[in-house]
Amino acid sequence: MSRIQCPRCLRPQTHCLCPLIPSLDSRTRVLLLQHPSEVNHALNTARLAAQGLKNAELIVGEVFEDLPALLNQPGYQARLLFPGEEAQPMQTYTANDEPLLLVVPDGTWRKARKMLHLNPLLAALPRVTLAEGGVSRYRLRKAPGPGALSTVEAIVQALQTLESPVSFEPLLKPFEALIEGQIAAMGEETYQKNHGR
Template sequence: MPRPHCPRCSRPLDHCLCALIPLLPSATRVLILQHPSELKHALNTARLAALGLSNAELRVGEEFEDLSALLAQPGYRACLLFPGEDTQPLQQFAAQAVDQPVLLVVPDGTWRKARKLLHLNPLLAALPRVALPEGLQSRYRVRKAPMSGALSTVEAVVSALNILEAPAQFDALLKPFEALIEGQIKAMGEDTFQRNHLPR
């Protein structure tokens, strides 16, 4: 018999994270486009980010037929948070839009799946592309980063909002994420974690 799951955070009821999820306001609107392969992932940090922000939306799919309407938010200036050629630092983009809130579009998936989202949705590829500062370290201790500076989706959203809305801080969004990681470490056992996930 399958374990009952929380309908809100999708975690097993005995590991529900809802009590730790804040509800933070932001001038920035966050649109997370999640590849379907991430939906059932045990560490679905995009959901945590969307639940913890009052001005955020999570959409799941590969092709988004209503993307034009999603991007045409009145009063917002849209950008895509994704590394690659022709990116500009997020701080620089924010400085150009001081009187206009940002619509931050965040693809969620493996690098390959995220690139596929861009390929299938040309409107995304046409957006100004922004990047976080170099040197950020992920707290995602149970998953090896594919490259230096790679962050989970919730970490990337928090880092971006801390830049866009400074001096406001959004680190409270990381509380359920930290609890999720601690739960994973506990489930695998400290010895396994030490052996497989700590740097040598």
């Protein structure tokens, strides 16, 4: 027998995160391009980010046929949030800056790189990157390297840089509750054995 699921956050009704999901305004438009393999992941942080931001859109796929229209948003400059040699560190907006359309691939690093390969228009976008030294709160997964963040954490850090002094911390509340719920479900002993430092 399957558990009743919340239709919005897709969590079991008994662990619904909706009361914790904020409804935040942002000057920046966030376009999340989610690899299909992430859709049913228990910790789908891209969905949480899209639900918590009024100016965000989540699209699932590997090849995005309507990418030209998605990237050509009047009044926004499209930038890809992805590391690379040409990536520019993000700066706080000045009064005259045109806001960004921040394009965020969501998937493992390997799958995100594949999405760029399959969508040359995406790969050709000017890239922006986060400040170094971000520490993930994602205690359930070993980070592939220093500064590796979950999708929602990367978006929060990006928006806090761009739109300082506005705080986007409320976006992390459902994420933290999700992690606490997973730890509780596995039990402290199992968590410490597999994830404790």
